[in-house]
Amino acid sequence: MTDLLPAVHQPVPQTWPSLVAPRSNPVRRAGALAAIRMVAKDLPVSIVLDNRRYGNGGPTMLVHRSGPFLDRLGQDAGSGFGEAYLAGDWDPEPGTDLADLLVPFAERFSNEETRHLLPRWAQSLRWLVTKSQPADQENDRAGARENVSRHYDLSNAMFSEFLDPTLTYSAAYFGGDPLADLGSASYDELTPAQLRKLDAILDAAGVRSGSRVLDIGCGWASLAIRAAQRGAWVTAITIASQQALLAQRRIADAGVSDRVQVALRDYRDQIGEFDAVLSVEMIEAVGEKYWPVYFDAIERRLAPDGVAVVQAIVMPHERMLATRNTFTWVQKYIFPGGLIPSVKVIKQVTNQHTGLHTQVLRSLGPDYARTLRIWRNRFIEQWPNIATLGFDDTFCRMWEFYLAYSEAGFRAGYLDDVQLLLTRR
Structure with a gap:
């Protein structure tokens, strides 16, 4: 408490x-x-x-x-x-x-x-x-934009208070045993771990100078900036309007505006051909009905010898099946329209609806637990500043519970976070 x-x-x-x-x-x-x-x-x-x-x-x-x-x-x-x-x-x-x-x-x-x-x-x-999940959380184009905006457009300033300076809102990659000495997890260790995660994704996708990269669900552009610093040409798309504005500003501040284009665009509307398609912890907001559409969109954007890397929060397949039609606290208060998939269902969807082969590269579940502990500690530490943005004490309790609840899931192994390599069969 x-x-x-x-x-x-x-x-x-x-x-x-x-x-x-x-x-x-x-x-x-x-x-x-x-x-x-x-x-x-x-x-x-x-x-x-x-x-x-x-x-x-x-x-x-x-x-x-x-x-x-x-x-x-x-x-x-x-x-x-x-x-x-x-x-x-x-x-x-x-x-x-x-x-x-x-x-x-x-x-x-x-x-x-x-x-x-x-x-x-x-x-x-x-x-x-x-x-059951309400019908107004449907993830068609209009619904997806509304659902995503309710979380990611809450306040850029609020997210800036507890995320590290890269503004990376996904599991970091600490290496070693991330659960060891969890109580001493430090904010100072977060940025190096986030950069290690970004580099691991870019390495797996073979991103280098001249690569054409599509970043689906680009967040505040940390991955796009990192790819551009390698000399890649990046198209970064999001459907969160306030997030897109800050992403553009961060890209300009990093001096890579000539290599990164940010677009307020649904993944279903993207065109073009890319050597690498990247998507980090975005599938959780897609919704089960649209998983085939999502992976088909990835496949259609890949060049003949291109590869995709998807980082996804996952849960055991049996639990996904048991809970996919229920309306959870997280869907009601944090991520409307969301559903966490399983590795098994991702492989089933890609096998049945695409010509992609899916391979698990690494698991970051324990790393996510440590990331969430650092975020929560930082959120509490920075709460006086966050409160001035117009959020009340109930909002504080909501985010403290969300971050602790998620941490518990990853510590227990009920949740995992995997990096997946998708290549043409």
Whole structure:
């Protein structure tokens, strides 16, 4: 728990209407409490609720408002736990790191034998408290632009406060054992690790002087700048308008405007032929319906001897299948319209819909956990500056939970981040 916020937080209802406590339902509340008891008995955590302690010790979660907490869980299994944190219904015990508390839950999901938090009979009732992704998050051209803008156009200044100077918003590549001494992860080590990641992608794609490069979902242009510094000609595309403006400014500041063109363009509308097509952690925003379109677009843009490198956050295939039609907290508050694929489904899609062969080059899951820890520490450290941009304490809790929740997923192995090489079969 950060000391930036009071022990019991209360969001402003007018600003956060989705966090208004749901109407109490005794049946749902009893069901949520029963689920907590079942989950806690097998986990190395402690949940203190109504002066009773559930669990087997370990990191402790303090429930401040048991009624709203149980009502949220009973109403929406996908978002209720995270919403309860945003609303201030619970906090980690003082001195307990939020990600450390969430890791045992993520480990339960990542373990083949204990992947489901609830027993099988209780899983059959999940449909009662599980919501589907809303139709307005469809990733057609208009919907994709709206979904992406809601995250990446939040505030360039906000992202600049916690990302490293390269403004690279994806897993860094530390090498060694990134999870060793995680508590001492330093902001100073982030830029070298991000540059190592960028270089690994460019090396795998064979980018050199004269290469024609397409960067799909270019972010704030760190990869495009790095490629241009090798002498490549780069087309960098994004559908986030504010992001594109800052990317252009950063390219000019780097002195490579003559080699990089930034376009506000959907990947489906790109034309031309390229020696290398690069796309870093963009597939997660594509949506399952459009995965074949995405990989077909990559293939159509490749020169006959060209190669593509895609860096993708992935999850176990069975979990992807189980959750692909549910509306999660991350989709509701962080990445609307998003869905994390599996390596298996990526290979299936590329085999069935393209002439591309997909090879896993490396895994950066532990590296992402360290990256996220550094981002979260920096976000908290810089919160006074971020708050002046017009964000409130509930927003702080939302991003702290998002970064800790993600870190826990990568630490547990429930999530991974892979660099994939795609070549013509």
